[in-house]
Amino acid sequence: xxxxxxxxxxxxxxxxxxxxxxxxxxxxxxxxxxxxxxxxxxxxxxxxxxxxxxxxxxxxxxxxxxxxxxxxxxxxxxxxxxxxxxxxxxxxxxxxxxxxxxxxxx
Amino acid sequence: xxxxxxxxxxxxxxxxxxxxxxxxxxxxxxxxxxxxxxxxxxxxxxxxxxxxxxxxxxxxxxxxxxxxxxxxxxxxxxxxxxxxxxxxxxxxxxxxxxxxxxxxxxxxxxxxxxxxxxxxxxxxxxxxxxxxxxxxxxxxxxxxxxxxxxxxxxxxxxxxxxxxxxxxxxxxxxxxxxxxxxxxxxxxxxxxxxxxxxxxxxxxxxxxxxxxxxxxxxxxxxxxxxxxxxxxxxxxxxxxxxxxxxxxxxxxxxxxx
Numbered sequence: 331x332x333x334x335x336x337x338x339x340x341x342x343x344x345x346x347x348x349x350x351x352x353x354x355x356x357x358x359x360x361x362x363x364x365x366x367x368x369x370x371x372x373x374x375x376x377x378x379x380x381x382x383x384x385x386x387x388x389x390x391x392x393x394x395x396x397x398x399x400x401x402x403x404x405x406x407x408x409x410x411x412x413x414x415x416x417x418x419x420x421x422x423x424x425x426x427x428x429x430x431x432x433x434x435x436x
Numbered sequence: 437x438x439x440x441x442x443x444x445x446x447x448x449x450x451x452x453x454x455x456x457x458x459x460x461x462x463x464x465x466x467x468x469x470x471x472x473x474x475x476x477x478x479x480x481x482x483x484x485x486x487x488x489x490x491x492x493x494x495x496x497x498x499x500x501x502x503x504x505x506x507x508x509x510x511x512x513x514x515x516x517x518x519x520x521x522x523x524x525x526x527x528x529x530x531x532x533x534x535x536x537x538x539x540x541x542x543x544x545x546x547x548x549x550x551x552x553x554x555x556x557x558x559x560x561x562x563x564x565x566x567x568x569x570x571x572x573x574x575x576x577x578x579x580x581x582x583x584x585x586x587x588x589x590x591x592x593x594x595x596x597x598x599x600x601x602x603x604x605x606x607x608x609x610x611x612x613x614x615x616x617x618x619x620x621x622x623x624x625x626x627x628x629x630x631x632x633x634x635x636x637x638x639x640x641x642x643x644x645x646x647x648x649x650x651x652x653x654x655x656x657x658x659x660x661x662x663x664x665x666x667x668x669x670x671x672x673x674x675x676x677x678x679x680x681x682x683x684x685x686x687x688x689x690x691x692x693x
Contacts, residue, residue: 373482395485401494402483403526410525428482430522432493434464435479435508436454436593436620436642 368423388427389417401431437666440638442615443531443563443584445502449474450632451662452504452617453655454642457594461495463651468501471655475502477533477640479509480523504565506533511546513553520557532557533587534566543593547574551581558582567619570601575608575616586612587640589620590631594643596623599630609635625654625661632665633673 368384370377370391385391388411392399404411404419405428411419421427440447453473458464468476478493496503505523510516513536520532534557536549545568557564563584568574570588578586588605591597598621599605609616615637622628628639641658648654 372485397483397485401526403480403522405522410521412525429485430480430526431483432478432503432505432526433481434455434458434492435506436456436477436640 370421370423371426373428384423385421387417387421388415388419391421391427392416392429397429403430404428405430437663438670440615442565442637447474447638448472449659449662450638450666451628451659452477452619452638452640453645454640455493455496455646456642457646458651461492464492464646465495467645467651467655468496470652470659471641471645472659473501473655475504477504477506477642479506480519480526481509502529502531503527504531504533506535506567507553508535508537510536510553511538511549512536513549513556516549516553517556520553520562524562530561531563531584532565534564534583537567545569545589547571550574551577554578554583555581565617570604570608572604572607572611576611579612579614583614585615585617585637587617587619590618590627591621593620595621596644597621598623598627602630602634605631605636606634625657628658629661629665629668632662633668635669636665638662 368379370379370384379385385394388404388406389399392402399413399416403413404416406419407426437450440450449472451471451473452475453468453471454477455464456479458467476496505527507516507519507523510519516534516536520534523532524530534550534553536546536553537543538546547569550566550568551574554564554566558581565585565587566578566583567587567589568578575586575588586608588601588608590605591600600621605616605618617638617640618631618636619640622631622639622641623644628641631639639662645651645654645658
């Protein structure tokens with residue numbers, strides 16, 4: 331594995347925009363800021379939640395994203411989560427969540 | 437007109453409508469209404485988290501219409517099964533239009549993966565309506581594993597070519613003990629009428645209505661064509677012959693001696 335070359339961030343530069351290798355967040359987070367970073371893979375794309383602001387539940391995530399939960403189905407790490415369980419399903423860093431809904435189709 | 441019965445559920449309309457490609461949710465809702473449809477198909481996709489207003493289907497009254505989710509986008513049986521589970525979680529019902537189309541150019545269904553997925557989904561309690569090529573043997577195998585219908589294509593999806601698979605669909609209808617829903621490629625009301633005259637249980641139309649200049653008028657035309665076709669089928673068509681058979685009496689001509 332090639333370790334990335336570390337250099338100090340310039341002013342305003344987003345250091346944590348991308349993971350360059352698995353676990354990179356933790357290395358960066360601890361080395362640079364002493365922060366605990368959280369991330370979720372949402373619909374195939376990694377979303378980073380700095381400063382421990384990972385939404386506590388699926389319902390919180392949808393609220394944060396501004397998505398109407400009444401039409402959404404969620405799959406968390408391959409398991410379908412019933413809509414009624416959104417408020418009681420906790421999220422943990424590194425989880426893979428798919429949010430789907432019906433769209434027009436033939 | 438007699439009722440269409442799918443998996444024990446009765447329907448008055450024999451025209452199923454797809455909801456894709458409409459210019460607006462209003463145009464879609466009006467067309468569904470004008471078609472007199474009771475079953476409307478929808479697809480399942482990732483939520484666009486950058487566009488919060490992407491819920492076009494809020495215009496559909498779910499009390500009035502049976503939402504039939506399809507598994508479009510699935511390339512394998514496993515993907516179709518995963519989509520079916522998600523669809524069931526979204527609708528709360530277990531009806532699914534099974535589509536496995538690995539080929540993006542012609543969108544032709546994969547018969548082996550479709551049969552495999554159908555068998556598993558039926559065992560799991562799904563009401564499965566499989567989209568298939570017009571293959572009589574596959575149709576029989578699907579109804580043997582317990583699908584609620586078979587849905588042979590008339591021609592490739594969205595092509596508006598009409599009943600290119602007519603002779604195969606005739607065999608499918610002859611052998612079927614579940615409703616045969618002719619799906620895909622019906623471009624004109626006359627195509628739909630032709631399928632119904634042959635004894636199809638229903639037709640599914642999307643592109644021909646959604647992309648017409650006036651979708652709701654076209655929806656009404658399809659509705660009338662389906663009624664005409666079904667009524668003709670029930671009436672018992674007169675025989676075809678090579679030579680003319682006079683409609684007027686061949687006696688009592690004025691010029692006879």
